[in-house]
Amino acid sequence: SQQGEEDPQALSIQEGENATMNCSYKTSINNLQWYRQNSGRGLVHLILIRSNEREKHSGRLRVTLDTSKKSSSLLITASRAADTASYFCARLGGAGNMLTFGGGTRLMVKP
Amino acid sequence: NAGVMQNPRHLVRRRGQEARLRCSPMKGHSHVYWYRQLPEEGLKFMVYLQKENIIDESGMPKERFSAEFPKEGPSILRIQQVVRGDSAAYFCASSPGTGDSYEQYFGPGTRLTVT
16 A cells, blocks of 8 residues: 555645645655645655654745654745645565655645 | 756657667766656656666666666667657656665656657
Protein backbone atom coordinates (compact mmCIF):
# COMPACT_ATOMS: atom_id res chain seq x y z
CA SER A 1 0.00 0.00 0.00
CA GLN A 2 1.16 3.53 -0.63
CA GLN A 3 2.90 5.39 2.14
CA GLY A 4 2.14 9.02 2.69
CA GLU A 5 -1.43 10.03 2.11
CA GLU A 6 -1.98 13.73 1.79
CA ASP A 7 -5.06 15.65 2.63
CA PRO A 8 -6.79 17.56 1.41
CA GLN A 9 -6.52 16.27 -2.13
CA ALA A 10 -7.27 19.74 -3.43
CA LEU A 11 -7.11 23.16 -1.80
CA SER A 12 -8.12 26.53 -3.21
CA ILE A 13 -7.23 29.75 -1.37
CA GLN A 14 -6.79 33.45 -2.01
CA GLU A 15 -3.39 35.05 -2.37
CA GLY A 16 -2.07 36.09 1.01
CA GLU A 17 -3.79 33.31 2.92
CA ASN A 18 -1.96 30.43 4.53
CA ALA A 19 -2.16 26.91 3.09
CA THR A 20 -1.84 23.81 5.24
CA MET A 21 -1.38 20.34 3.81
CA ASN A 22 -1.20 17.17 5.84
CA CYS A 23 0.51 13.86 5.25
CA SER A 24 0.08 10.58 7.07
CA TYR A 25 2.25 7.52 6.76
CA LYS A 26 2.11 3.97 7.96
CA THR A 27 5.56 2.72 8.92
CA SER A 28 8.45 4.20 10.84
CA ILE A 29 10.62 6.70 9.03
CA ASN A 30 14.10 8.16 9.16
CA ASN A 31 12.92 11.30 7.47
CA LEU A 32 10.04 12.77 5.52
CA GLN A 33 10.47 14.95 2.48
CA TRP A 34 8.18 17.41 0.77
CA TYR A 35 8.23 18.13 -2.95
CA ARG A 36 6.46 20.58 -5.24
CA GLN A 37 5.41 19.83 -8.79
CA ASN A 38 4.23 22.54 -11.13
CA SER A 39 1.80 21.41 -13.78
CA GLY A 40 3.54 19.32 -16.39
CA ARG A 41 6.95 19.70 -14.79
CA GLY A 42 9.37 17.70 -12.67
CA LEU A 43 9.59 17.67 -8.91
CA VAL A 44 11.40 20.23 -6.83
CA HIS A 45 12.68 19.27 -3.39
CA LEU A 46 11.35 21.66 -0.75
CA ILE A 47 12.36 20.43 2.66
CA LEU A 48 13.48 17.34 4.55
CA ILE A 49 12.60 16.76 8.18
CA ARG A 50 14.29 14.01 10.17
CA SER A 51 12.52 11.74 12.60
CA ASN A 52 14.17 13.44 15.59
CA GLU A 53 12.99 16.87 14.48
CA ARG A 54 9.58 18.33 15.27
CA GLU A 55 9.60 21.44 13.15
CA LYS A 56 11.61 22.92 10.33
CA HIS A 57 11.45 26.22 8.48
CA SER A 58 12.54 27.32 5.05
CA GLY A 59 11.45 30.79 3.97
CA ARG A 60 7.65 30.80 3.91
CA LEU A 61 7.52 27.05 4.45
CA ARG A 62 7.05 25.39 7.80
CA VAL A 63 7.02 21.64 8.19
CA THR A 64 6.06 19.80 11.35
CA LEU A 65 6.43 16.14 12.16
CA ASP A 66 4.59 14.11 14.78
CA THR A 67 6.06 10.62 14.82
CA SER A 68 3.61 9.44 17.47
CA LYS A 69 0.73 10.18 15.10
CA LYS A 70 2.75 9.28 12.01
CA SER A 71 1.84 12.57 10.41
CA SER A 72 3.44 15.68 9.00
CA SER A 73 2.13 19.01 7.84
CA LEU A 74 3.37 21.60 5.38
CA LEU A 75 2.35 25.19 5.97
CA ILE A 76 2.86 27.85 3.30
CA THR A 77 2.42 31.30 4.76
CA ALA A 78 1.36 34.40 2.84
CA SER A 79 0.67 32.35 -0.27
CA ARG A 80 1.28 33.69 -3.77
CA ALA A 81 -0.22 32.77 -7.11
CA ALA A 82 3.15 31.23 -7.99
CA ASP A 83 2.67 28.69 -5.20
CA THR A 84 -0.03 27.04 -7.31
CA ALA A 85 1.23 23.49 -7.74
CA SER A 86 0.87 19.94 -6.43
CA TYR A 87 2.65 19.15 -3.19
CA PHE A 88 3.79 15.67 -2.26
CA CYS A 89 5.23 14.13 0.85
CA ALA A 90 7.62 11.23 0.40
CA ARG A 91 9.35 8.70 2.58
CA LEU A 92 12.80 7.37 1.81
CA GLY A 93 13.30 3.68 2.36
CA GLY A 94 13.60 0.21 1.01
CA ALA A 95 16.65 -1.65 -0.18
CA GLY A 96 17.00 0.78 -3.01
CA ASN A 97 16.45 3.88 -0.93
CA MET A 98 13.68 4.89 -3.23
CA LEU A 99 11.09 7.52 -2.45
CA THR A 100 7.54 6.47 -1.74
CA PHE A 101 5.13 9.27 -2.52
CA GLY A 102 1.65 10.09 -1.40
CA GLY A 103 -1.10 11.10 -3.78
CA GLY A 104 -0.43 14.80 -3.36
CA THR A 105 -2.38 17.94 -2.60
CA ARG A 106 -3.27 20.17 -5.54
CA LEU A 107 -3.04 23.75 -4.34
CA MET A 108 -4.55 26.63 -6.26
CA VAL A 109 -3.79 30.15 -5.12
CA LYS A 110 -6.09 32.71 -6.68
CA PRO A 111 -4.69 36.19 -7.29
CA ASN B 1 26.18 22.16 -13.54
CA ALA B 2 23.32 20.92 -15.69
CA GLY B 3 20.49 19.20 -13.92
CA VAL B 4 19.05 15.81 -14.69
CA MET B 5 18.17 15.65 -18.35
CA GLN B 6 15.51 13.51 -19.91
CA ASN B 7 14.57 13.05 -23.52
CA PRO B 8 12.39 13.08 -25.29
CA ARG B 9 10.08 15.32 -23.27
CA HIS B 10 7.07 14.02 -25.13
CA LEU B 11 6.74 10.69 -26.90
CA VAL B 12 3.80 9.34 -28.83
CA ARG B 13 3.68 5.67 -29.68
CA ARG B 14 1.05 3.42 -31.21
CA ARG B 15 0.03 0.29 -29.38
CA GLY B 16 2.57 -2.45 -29.96
CA GLN B 17 5.51 -0.14 -30.65
CA GLU B 18 8.55 0.27 -28.45
CA ALA B 19 9.29 3.30 -26.30
CA ARG B 20 12.81 4.29 -25.25
CA LEU B 21 13.22 6.92 -22.59
CA ARG B 22 16.62 8.38 -21.79
CA CYS B 23 17.97 9.93 -18.64
CA SER B 24 21.31 11.66 -18.13
CA PRO B 25 22.02 12.08 -14.43
CA MET B 26 23.68 15.11 -12.93
CA LYS B 27 27.43 15.20 -13.25
CA GLY B 28 29.03 13.09 -10.56
CA HIS B 29 25.85 11.17 -9.77
CA SER B 30 26.08 7.41 -10.16
CA HIS B 31 22.66 6.50 -8.74
CA VAL B 32 19.59 6.66 -10.97
CA TYR B 33 15.95 6.10 -10.09
CA TRP B 34 12.97 5.81 -12.43
CA TYR B 35 9.45 6.71 -11.29
CA ARG B 36 6.11 6.63 -13.10
CA GLN B 37 3.27 9.06 -12.53
CA LEU B 38 -0.24 8.40 -13.71
CA PRO B 39 -2.57 11.40 -14.13
CA GLU B 40 -3.69 12.94 -10.84
CA GLU B 41 -1.51 10.54 -8.83
CA GLY B 42 1.79 10.61 -7.01
CA LEU B 43 4.98 9.12 -8.37
CA LYS B 44 5.58 5.40 -8.00
CA PHE B 45 9.03 3.88 -7.85
CA MET B 46 9.98 1.58 -10.69
CA VAL B 47 13.70 0.80 -10.62
CA TYR B 48 16.99 1.87 -9.03
CA LEU B 49 20.26 1.49 -10.90
CA GLN B 50 23.90 2.17 -10.41
CA LYS B 51 26.41 2.09 -13.23
CA GLU B 52 26.03 -1.26 -15.03
CA ASN B 53 23.89 -2.70 -12.22
CA ILE B 54 20.20 -2.96 -11.44
CA ILE B 55 19.96 -2.68 -7.67
CA ASP B 56 16.20 -2.78 -7.10
CA GLU B 57 13.56 -3.35 -9.76
CA SER B 58 10.75 -4.23 -7.40
CA GLY B 59 8.48 -1.52 -8.80
CA MET B 60 8.88 -2.43 -12.43
CA PRO B 61 6.38 -4.66 -14.27
CA LYS B 62 7.87 -8.08 -14.95
CA GLU B 63 7.05 -8.05 -18.62
CA ARG B 64 7.77 -5.55 -21.39
CA PHE B 65 9.75 -3.17 -19.17
CA SER B 66 13.51 -3.09 -18.84
CA ALA B 67 16.11 -0.59 -17.69
CA GLU B 68 19.82 -0.18 -18.01
CA PHE B 69 22.52 2.25 -16.95
CA PRO B 70 25.62 1.49 -18.99
CA LYS B 71 29.14 2.46 -18.11
CA GLU B 72 28.99 5.18 -20.73
CA GLY B 73 25.92 7.08 -21.76
CA PRO B 74 22.48 7.71 -20.32
CA SER B 75 20.18 5.40 -18.44
CA ILE B 76 17.50 3.90 -20.67
CA LEU B 77 14.00 2.81 -19.72
CA ARG B 78 12.61 0.60 -22.44
CA ILE B 79 8.98 -0.39 -22.84
CA GLN B 80 8.23 -3.00 -25.45
CA GLN B 81 4.86 -3.51 -27.13
CA VAL B 82 3.33 -0.51 -25.42
CA VAL B 83 -0.31 -0.53 -24.36
CA ARG B 84 -2.65 2.35 -23.56
CA GLY B 85 -2.13 1.79 -19.83
CA ASP B 86 1.55 2.70 -20.25
CA SER B 87 0.54 6.30 -20.95
CA ALA B 88 2.05 8.26 -18.09
CA ALA B 89 4.82 10.64 -17.14
CA TYR B 90 8.12 8.91 -16.47
CA PHE B 91 10.57 10.70 -14.23
CA CYS B 92 14.20 10.01 -13.63
CA ALA B 93 16.06 11.12 -10.52
CA SER B 94 19.73 10.95 -9.67
CA SER B 95 21.76 11.23 -6.51
CA PRO B 96 25.45 11.09 -5.58
CA GLY B 97 24.84 8.40 -2.97
CA THR B 98 22.17 6.49 -1.14
CA GLY B 99 20.58 7.00 2.23
CA ASP B 100 18.78 9.86 3.82
CA SER B 101 21.74 12.19 3.58
CA TYR B 102 21.35 12.36 -0.17
CA GLU B 103 18.71 14.29 -2.03
CA GLN B 104 17.30 12.92 -5.25
CA TYR B 105 17.25 15.44 -8.08
CA PHE B 106 14.47 14.99 -10.60
CA GLY B 107 14.46 15.50 -14.32
CA PRO B 108 11.58 17.20 -16.17
CA GLY B 109 10.05 13.88 -17.17
CA THR B 110 9.01 12.19 -20.39
CA ARG B 111 5.32 12.18 -21.13
CA LEU B 112 4.43 9.01 -23.00
CA THR B 113 1.16 8.84 -24.87
CA VAL B 114 0.08 5.56 -26.37
CA THR B 115 -2.54 5.86 -29.09
